[in-house]
Amino acid sequence: MTTSIAYADVAGLAGTDLGFTDWLEMTQERVNTFADATGDHQWIHVDPERAKSGPFGAPIAHGFLTLSLAVTFWTELLDVDGVTTKVNYGLDKVRFVSPVPVGARVRMGAVIAEVTEIAGGYQLTVDQTIEIDGAAKPAVVARGLYRFYA
Template sequence: MNPQELAAKVGEVIGTSDWVEMSQERINQFAEATGDHQFIHVNEEMAKMTPFGGTIAHGFLTLSMIPYLGANGGAPRIDGVKMGVNYGGNKTRFIAPVRAGKRIRGHWKLTEMVEKRPGQWQQTCEITIEIEGEEKPALMCEWITQYFV
């Protein structure tokens, strides 16, 4: 679809991803990559003694899953995109912890799609990452992506 057609979908949910497991292995790999080895993420025995009852994913790991979830989220693709870049976020809230072994998925609601200059479009989405079987989502954010066509 072209950018103008996508802009007509402002206010709509434009994609929902498949469920993805947040395994302890994934959490451990993220700890290694970032140097964040806080026990609530990597020490299963110590984490059992916390209110979480076990290890939890890093909030930034959950946030970093957005590109992966988005790639299989079924959102419309813009025709002729040469490049897409993350521009940043206006709001990010970590609402509920993701326990190791739980599954998450993302929902994308298009809140804005504007042409910043010829061939450069800025998309803003409200993204909600939910946890399977839980009432509260893991996180909500307002994320901005720029597309060059």
């Protein structure tokens, strides 16, 4: 569910739990496309037959593919009206906790940890967790930095 707010209300967002996105299936096609884009064609990602006998028993998504979904998921969680520019400013910390098997569903939950005023706008520090449907541990935990300029 998307939280929609006005730019004037961004300063008060610290501590806000934005909830979770919808589930997204990790398909082999998505993994292969990412492999082509990055040049990372390691067999644990792109060779389903060989991956069956590998350490995970199936092909898995690249960790950075799973992390990259935070961009899509983030826009599903928060919409700020009245801004001229929205910038993905970076990450303070990332951990790849569990592999995501092809065919699994993932979603992201986010809590806004801090809001800092910057020149011309605000920076949000966001604790993000990408979880795997039915798994005991998340796929990725990350602290993202996003900037909104008026």
